[in-house]
Amino acid sequence: MLNTTLKALVWMVAILLSAPVFSGSSQEGEPVDVKGMIMHHIKDAHEWHILSYPDANGEKQHVSINLPVILIDNGVKVFSSKRLYHENDPVEITTPDGGEDYYFANEELGYGIFHENIYKLNEQGRLDFDAEGHVINPKPYDFSITKHVFTLFFSGLLLFLLLKAAVRTYKSDGLHPPRGLARFIEPIVLFVRDDIAKENIGEAKYRKFMPYLLTAFFFIWINNMLGLVPVFPGGSNLTGDISFTLTLAVLTMLVTVFSGNKHYWRHIFATPGVPFWLLPIMIPVEVIGIFTKPFALMIRLFANITAGHIIILSLTGIIFTFGSAAWSGLSIPMSLFILVLKLLVAFLQAFIFTMLSALFIGGAVAEEH
Amino acid sequence: MDLITPDLGLIFWTGLTFIILMFILTKFIWKPIMAAVNKREENIQDALDMAKKTKAEMEKLQTQNANLLKEARVERDEMIKEAKLTSDRMIDSAKSKAVVEADKIVENARVAIEAEKNAAVAQLKNEVAGVALEIAEKILRQELSTDEKQKQLAESFAKDINLN
Numbered sequence: 102m103l104n105t106t107l108k109a110l111v112w113m114v115a116i117l118l119s120a121p122v123f124s125g126s127s128q129e130g131e132p133v134d135v136k137g138m139i140m141h142h143i144k145d146a147h148e149w150h151i152l153s154y155p156d157a158n159g160e161k162q163h164v165s166i167n168l169p170v171i172l173i174d175n176g177v178k179v180f181s182s183k184r185l186y187h188e189n190d191p192v193e194i195t196t197p198d199g200g201e202d203y204y205f206a207n208e209e210l211g212y213g214i215f216h217e218n219i220y221k222l223n224e225q226g227r228l229d230f231d232a233e234g235h236v237i238n239p240k241p242y243d244f245s246i247t248k249h250v251f252t253l254f255f256s257g258l259l260l261f262l263l264l265k266a267a268v269r270t271y272k273s274d275g276l277h278p279p280r281g282l283a284r285f286i287e288p289i290v291l292f293v294r295d296d297i298a299k300e301n302i303g304e305a306k307y308r309k310f311m312p313y314l315l316t317a318f319f320f321i322w323i324n325n326m327l328g329l330v331p332v333f334p335g336g337s338n339l340t341g342d343i344s345f346t347l348t349l350a351v352l353t354m355l356v357t358v359f360s361g362n363k364h365y366w367r368h369i370f371a372t373p374g375v376p377f378w379l380l381p382i383m384i385p386v387e388v389i390g391i392f393t394k395p396f397a398l399m400i401r402l403f404a405n406i407t408a409g410h411i412i413i414l415s416l417t418g419i420i421f422t423f424g425s426a427a428w429s430g431l432s433i434p435m436s437l438f439i440l441v442l443k444l445l446v447a448f449l450q451a452f453i454f455t456m457l458s459a460l461f462i463g464g465a466v467a468e469e470h
Numbered sequence: 471m472d473l474i475t476p477d478l479g480l481i482f483w484t485g486l487t488f489i490i491l492m493f494i495l496t497k498f499i500w501k502p503i504m505a506a507v508n509k510r511e512e513n514i515q516d517a518l519d520m521a522k523k524t525k526a527e528m529e530k531l532q533t534q535n536a537n538l539l540k541e542a543r544v545e546r547d548e549m550i551k552e553a554k555l556t557s558d559r560m561i562d563s564a565k566s567k568a569v570v571e572a573d574k575i576v577e578n579a580r581v582a583i584e585a586e587k588n589a590a591v592a593q594l595k596n597e598v599a600g601v602a603l604e605i606a607e608k609i610l611r612q613e614l615s616t617d618e619k620q621k622q623l624a625e626s627f628a629k630d631i632n633l634n
Contacts (some may be wrong), residue, residue, distance in 0.1 A: 113622075140473075142474060143473070145477065216472060221538060242479070243478070244478075244479040244483070245478070245479055246483075252541065253483055257491045260491070260495075261495065261498070264498075264499040265499065267503075271503065271506040276513055279512075281504075290503055290507070311500060311539075312500055313492060316491060317488075318490070342477075344480035344481045344484060345480065347481060348481050348484040349484070351485075372522075375541075380516075407473070
């Protein structure tokens with residue numbers, strides 16, 4: 102058992118380490134853009150790039166999954182991201198600091214894509230840049246099924262199927278101990294119930310918030326874990342995406358605010374024990390407090406997960422920065438160490454997010470003592 | 471900067487997916503799991519309570535049994551005591567009855583003996599009287615064998631008779 106796990110882990114690491122090598126490969130002798138490679142891996146994209154390789158003629162070939170682009174711009178427009186990336190050659194530009202960059206433009210569609218942002222093309226079918234190198238073209242509303250949105254759907258489905266398989270083993274008589282997958286799921290559910298919900302919200306009111314806390318915990322956890330899987334359909338940095346953490350933090354804030362009782366609001370607008378002339382200072386501080394708590398949630402999850410990805414990719418990048426395979430002797434063990442650490446962090450961050458959410462909700466529904 | 475700029479599309483999809491997922495999971499996963507877990511916990515609690523109750527009942531029963539046993543023992547002792555008392559009384563009464571009977575027998579015997587004795591005495595008296603009569607006759611015959619003697623006697627009698 103241990104042997105198999107170990108083997109699986111070694112293969113996982115090997116594949117993880119090879120993925121950036123493939124997708125970051127460049128022409129012979131050309132220095133590898135490690136920073137670009139890292140950014141490419143942790144950021145969202147409209148296509149799922151799996152690997153690039155030079156063909157017989159030395160031409161770069163890309164293997165990627167083309168995801169649908171959905172734009173709202175005078176009606177809904179749906180097309181494959183292939184039409185943006187692979188129908189036309191990239192348009193080379195020079196950045197204000199003298200570097201080289203490129204964007205893709207599809208005149209037929211009237212859209213261009215620069216650094217994964219979609220813009221409307223001007224009349225010449227080009228993008229306009231200001232002095233600082235920012236695009237000044239208008240942007241359509243972009244509801245594309247990007248890499249992260251795909252992961253979102255995929256992880257939701259995966260989570261549902263895994264949990265469904267666990268639930269199937271339950272008998273309704275309430276006498277049997279958990280079996281199969283439920284043996285793994287149930288302790289975690291109980292952990293969320295006993296150590297997160299009951300502990301922070303209290304015996305009387307925890308039930309109402311269980312669906313939110315359980316879903317947040319499992320959803321964050323499975324996405325953290327999927328982010329560690331190096332190949333498709335894993336490897337996307339969804340829980341390290343600020344939009345994802347922002348949404349979850351906002352949900353926690355909404356749950357907190359809408360379940361806040363009169364004691365909660367009195368603490369904000371008429372903090373007990375504070376002289377009335379201090380209230381003009383206290384009220385803004387308390388109101389800001391409503392937002393800073395979920396803000397901290399957002400930053401914590403985003404920073405922890407993104408940092409983990411950056412560290413692993415950077416350690417791999419050492420090999421390419423120094424251009425010597427000998428560095429793998431250092432970078433591979435260290436990547437392995439960080440990866441194992443990330444397995445822990447994946448659980449820990451899901452726990453902390455849920456725990457703090459429960460704490461905030463608990464504070465909002467607590468009765469005055 | 472791109473890294474920390476929230477993207478409207480992803481926020482929309484995340485919110486939508488999360489909320490739908492939450493409702494689906496609540497309906498199909500969390501409720502059944504929580505129901506099963508709660509039911510099992512209730513069952514365990516019930517079993518524990520039942521065991522506790524049974525133990526208490528057992529203890530009560532045991533005390534009851536002990537009490538019953540004690541009572542039975544006391545009753546037995548009482549019964550034995552009573553029986554002994556009764557038998558003692560019976561023996562006593564039998565004894566006294568026997569004494570009375572014996573006394574009566576003795577008395578009867580005594581009375582009978584007395585009667586026999588009286589009868590015997592009476593008979594003896596009669597015999598003695600007869601013998602005495604005979605002796606007296608013989609003596610008289612001898613005394614009065616002569617006329618002289620007869621005359622003397624008649625005279626003495628005549629002296630005794632007072633003519634008043």
